[in-house]
Amino acid sequence: MTRKSLxxxxxxxxHIRASIIEAGLREAGHEQVTVVHDVAGIARRIAEIEPDxxxxxxxxxxxDMLENMxxxxxxxxxxxxxxxxxxxxxSIEAAVEAGVSAYVVDGLRQERVKPILDMxxxxxxxxxxxxxxxxxxxxxxxxxxxxxxxKGILMRSRSLSEDAAYxxxxxxxxxxxxxxxxxxxxxxxxxxxxDPGES
Amino acid sequence: MAAExxxxxxxxxxxxxxxxxxxxEIGFAAREGIDLxxxxxxxxxxxxxxxxxxxxDLAHMLGxxxxxxxxxxxxxxxxxxxxxxxxxxxxxxxxSNALWAGMAAHGALPDLDPARTxxxxxxxxxxxxxxxxxxxxxxxxxxHSGHNYELRYWLAACGIDPSREIEIxxxxxxxxxxxxxxxxxxxxxxxxxWNSVSVVAGTGHIxxxxxxxxxxxxxxxxxxxxxxxxxxxxxxxALLRALHHAARWCQDPANRGELAALMAQPSFLDLSPALQxxxxxxxxxxGGGAELAVEDFFLSFDKAANFPWKSHxxxxxxxxxxxxxxxxxxAHMALARDTYRPDLYRAALKPLGVALPGANxxxxxxxxAATPVGSAxxxxxxxxxxxxxxxxxDPDRIDDYLxxxxxxxPTG
Numbered sequence: 001m002t003r004k005s006l007x008x009x010x011x012x013x014x015h016i017r018a019s020i021i022e023a024g025l026r027e028a029g030h031e032q033v034t035v036v037h038d039v040a041g042i043a044r045r046i047a048e049i050e051p052d053x054x055x056x057x058x059x060x061x062x063x064d065m066l067e068n069m070x071x072x073x074x075x076x077x078x079x080x081x082x083x084x085x086x087x088x089x090x091s092i093e094a095a096v097e098a099g100v101s102a103y104v105v106d107g108l109r110q111e112r113v114k115p116i117l118d119m120x121x122x123x124x125x126x127x128x129x130x131x132x133x134x135x136x137x138x139x140x141x142x143x144x145x146x147x148x149x150x151k152g153i154l155m156r157s158r159s160l161s162e163d164a165a166y167x168x169x170x171x172x173x174x175x176x177x178x179x180x181x182x183x184x185x186x187x188x189x190x191x192x193x194x195d196p197g198e199s
Numbered sequence: 200m201a202a203e204x205x206x207x208x209x210x211x212x213x214x215x216x217x218x219x220x221x222x223x224e225i226g227f228a229a230r231e232g233i234d235l236x237x238x239x240x241x242x243x244x245x246x247x248x249x250x251x252x253x254x255x256d257l258a259h260m261l262g263x264x265x266x267x268x269x270x271x272x273x274x275x276x277x278x279x280x281x282x283x284x285x286x287x288x289x290x291x292x293x294x295s296n297a298l299w300a301g302m303a304a305h306g307a308l309p310d311l312d313p314a315r316t317x318x319x320x321x322x323x324x325x326x327x328x329x330x331x332x333x334x335x336x337x338x339x340x341x342x343h344s345g346h347n348y349e350l351r352y353w354l355a356a357c358g359i360d361p362s363r364e365i366e367i368x369x370x371x372x373x374x375x376x377x378x379x380x381x382x383x384x385x386x387x388x389x390x391x392x393w394n395s396v397s398v399v400a401g402t403g404h405i406x407x408x409x410x411x412x413x414x415x416x417x418x419x420x421x422x423x424x425x426x427x428x429x430x431x432x433x434x435x436x437a438l439l440r441a442l443h444h445a446a447r448w449c450q451d452p453a454n455r456g457e458l459a460a461l462m463a464q465p466s467f468l469d470l471s472p473a474l475q476x477x478x479x480x481x482x483x484x485x486g487g488g489a490e491l492a493v494e495d496f497f498l499s500f501d502k503a504a505n506f507p508w509k510s511h512x513x514x515x516x517x518x519x520x521x522x523x524x525x526x527x528x529x530a531h532m533a534l535a536r537d538t539y540r541p542d543l544y545r546a547a548l549k550p551l552g553v554a555l556p557g558a559n560x561x562x563x564x565x566x567x568a569a570t571p572v573g574s575a576x577x578x579x580x581x582x583x584x585x586x587x588x589x590x591x592x593d594p595d596r597i598d599d600y601l602x603x604x605x606x607x608x609p610t611g
Contacts (some may be wrong), residue, residue: 040383061371063242067274068342068369092252092275101248 007032008116009051011039013060017127021055024123028115043069046105053113054103055120058096070103091117098124143181150184153191203232204434209246209258210237212468213372213390214478215286215419216259217458218499220467222438222445230444231437239466242371243341250424251277256431257438259285260422263515266535267343268422270525278425281512282435282543283442285419287504289478289497290346290409291394292353294386295379298323298335299404299486309489313407313587317357320406324364338370338378338387345409345418348518350388353412356588362522379403390418391478391497392470397486399474404486410496413563415504415584417511420539428543439547443505450500455479502581503556505544510560510594512539517592517600527601554579563592 008030012018018035025033034049036042039062046054046069056063091114095101098121104113147169154165169187173180206228210216219237222228228235238255240246246258247268252275265279294302305326307319324335339346351361361367370378375387380402397403409416421442428435448454459472459479468475477483481496498504516535520527541559548555556572556579566582586592592600 058245059241061241061373063244064341064371065369067244071342089252093254096249096252096254 005029005031006052006112006116007049008034009046009049009054010035010120011037011042011054011056011060011062011066013037013057017057017124020127021120021123024119025116028119030116039065042066051105053116054105055116056101056103058099058101063101066103070105094121098122099128100124146188147180147184150187153187157191202229202234204431204437205234205236206257206434206438207236207238207255209240209249209255211240211243211246211259211372213259213419214392214462214468214475215289215390215497215499216467217449217462218285218442218446218505219259219421220461221449221458222441224461225445225448227441227445227448228438231441233434233437233441235438235441243344246422247273248275250279250422251275253424253427255424256427256434257421257423260420261341261344262417262420262511263343263345263348263519264341265420265422266512266515266538267519267524269534269538270519270531272343272519272524279422279538280425280428280540280543281420281422281507281538282428282540282547283421283439284417284505284507284511285421285446285499287415287417287498287502288408288410288495289390289418290349290388291391291405291483292350292386292388292407293375293379293394293397293403294406295382295384295403296401296486298385299406302406307406309404309485309487309491311405311407311411311483311485311491311493313353313412314357316406317353317359320354321357321359324359328364334364334366335385336366336368336383338368338375338384338389340372340389341369342524343519345416345515346388346390348515348522349409349412349416351522352518352586353407356586356590376400376402392468392474395474395477395484396470398484401486405483408483408493408496410493411587413584413586415495415498415502415582417508417515420507435543436547439544440551443548443551443553446500446505450498450504503554503579506556507539507541507544508556508560509536509539509541510563510592512536513560513594513597514563514592517597520601532597556581560594562594564589565591 008025010018010021010033012021015037018037022033022035036045056066095117100120102113102117150169151162151165154160154168155162160168169180169183173183208219210219223235223237243261243264246260247264249255250258265281267273268276268279301323302316302319305319305322307316337350339350341347354361354365359365368384370384370387372389372393375389375393376396378384379387379397380400394405398405423435449458459475462468462475463470463472478497481493482490483493483496484490495502512535516532519525525531545555564585566584568583569580570582572579572581
């Protein structure tokens with residue numbers, strides 16, 4: 001009756017995240033995985049692919065369009081639901097938290113779809129963790145840059161060594177109960193105002 | 200000091216979320232002891248699902264959406280009630296410049312008159328069909344939306360069959376203007392400011408507006424998870440009072456500048472304050488240099504804008520039946536009627552001594568002029584209301600309304 005391998009369609013505008021999910025699905029033994037980034041012309045693609053399951057990012061505003069298409073289209077036979085056929089509350093919540101939603105297109109048994117959703121959730125989580133770490137690293141780099149510039153200003157204007165300039169920034173931050181970065185930013189801004197050539 | 204009530208609410212970046220935003224940002228909620236946390240969502244499906252699983256206690260919703268939830272028309276349904284309406288009017292039908300030029304050739308004028316523009320559109324549609332061209336494609340935001348129903352009502356009343364003679368697709372509001380400019384759609388019906396966006400870009404023309412198709416007609420509501428409302432009646436009452444004060448603040452012309460600046464912020468609409476002004480003043484640039492002042496274009500408070508009329512719920516229900524979304528039955532009709540909860544609105548606002556309507560439903564289209572209506576404490580003015588084709592909607596005579604066979608407007 002059922003095909004051995006499920007056809008899975010992943011709709012995600014984020015190329016990197018989509019490829020992470022696709023890789024996960026392939027590792028889990030799903031060979032028929034298609035990734036679509038743009039929903040333009042999606043009806044035709046769905047007709048070609050005949051997916052059993054569609055995984056879509058909850059943040060995709062085209063969810064309403066997709067849902068309506070399922071209701072209207074003769075091509076898509078039986079769009080059941082999302083979050084895996086109204087599966088249990090905990091997995092729905094996990095899916096929502098991770099930003100993943102799933103449409104089961106044609107009367108598929110729940111136990112066949114759940115592993116796909118679980119995989120998508122863990123990949124979504126891994127991706128957002130990665131994105132967060134990237135953001136932290138980027139902001140760390142920014143902090144270092146502005147502190148270096150503030151040190152440079154202090155070294156030039158007060159003839160301090162690099163260590164002494166940093167110590168002064170740290171001491172000021174501590175006495176004002178603020179972050180070193182904030183003190184450095186104020187200094188850079190002030191220097192820029194006093195001498196447009198400086199910044 | 201910790202707030203007495205914690206409330207999580209979802210909203211979609213549309214101007215008619217303003218009452219919720221003002222309640223949270225201007226301090227009306229805090230004054231009622233509520234810590235109101237707003238989450239911006241990108242699709243109505245998200246709003247509905249996150250209410251269903253309890254992430255949100257309540258949300259900015261399309262008026263017909265809670266009814267569709269209760270009727271089981273949505274994939275992840277939950278019992279949702281409507282104790283508060285977020286406003287009347289605010290939508291427009293915008294068409295591409297090419298379509299407007301074609302309509303103008305058939306007699307459309309930049310006067311927003313639904314009958315005239317509809318006749319012109321009908322003539323153009325028949326001309327295109329005769330020439331063997333593809334049907335025009337219009338977009339609305341959701342199948343269970345006031346937009347879908349008012350667009351269809353307008354077209355049908357002008358003798359156009361919206362199910363056969365045009366194609367209606369779903370496009371998210373922020374994508375409407377781009378889809379129109381790119382030629383993927385020929386027109387759309389959406390709330391402001393997504394019509395003004397096309398007008399300002401020079402790519403669209405406002406053909407008619409909700410406020411002329413059906414005066415003082417319902418739009419967005421506050422949808423509340425029924426289980427939450429029953430468990431936290433005090434929190435809900437406090438919230439309704441906060442929303443009442445916020446809605447009055449939003450309606451006050453003195454606050455327009457502050458409100459537009461608030462809604463323009465990146466966490467809300469992320470669009471310039473100037474784009475909010477047509478909605479706030481009712482003074483609409485229509486495209487091609489034409490401008491028009493529209494009376495009661497959008498009401499966030501006046502004319503009982505926040506009262507959840509059962510006649511509004513029932514009209515939405517008749518349109519669901521009319522367009523084949525649900526079968527008519529006494530049980531379905533009762534579900535729709537009981538979705539809107541004026542009793543909760545009354546109970547929450549009675550202690551404030553504010554004006555409350557004497558009834559829970561009204562005959563839509565019966566008031567041809569602004570009319571003071573009986574209410575305790577303060578004065579309340581309703582109307583004029585009514586549909587542009589002159590039909591009356593009597594919520595006590597639903598079967599008769601559904602039995603109307605010639606929905607087409609008399610020509611003339």
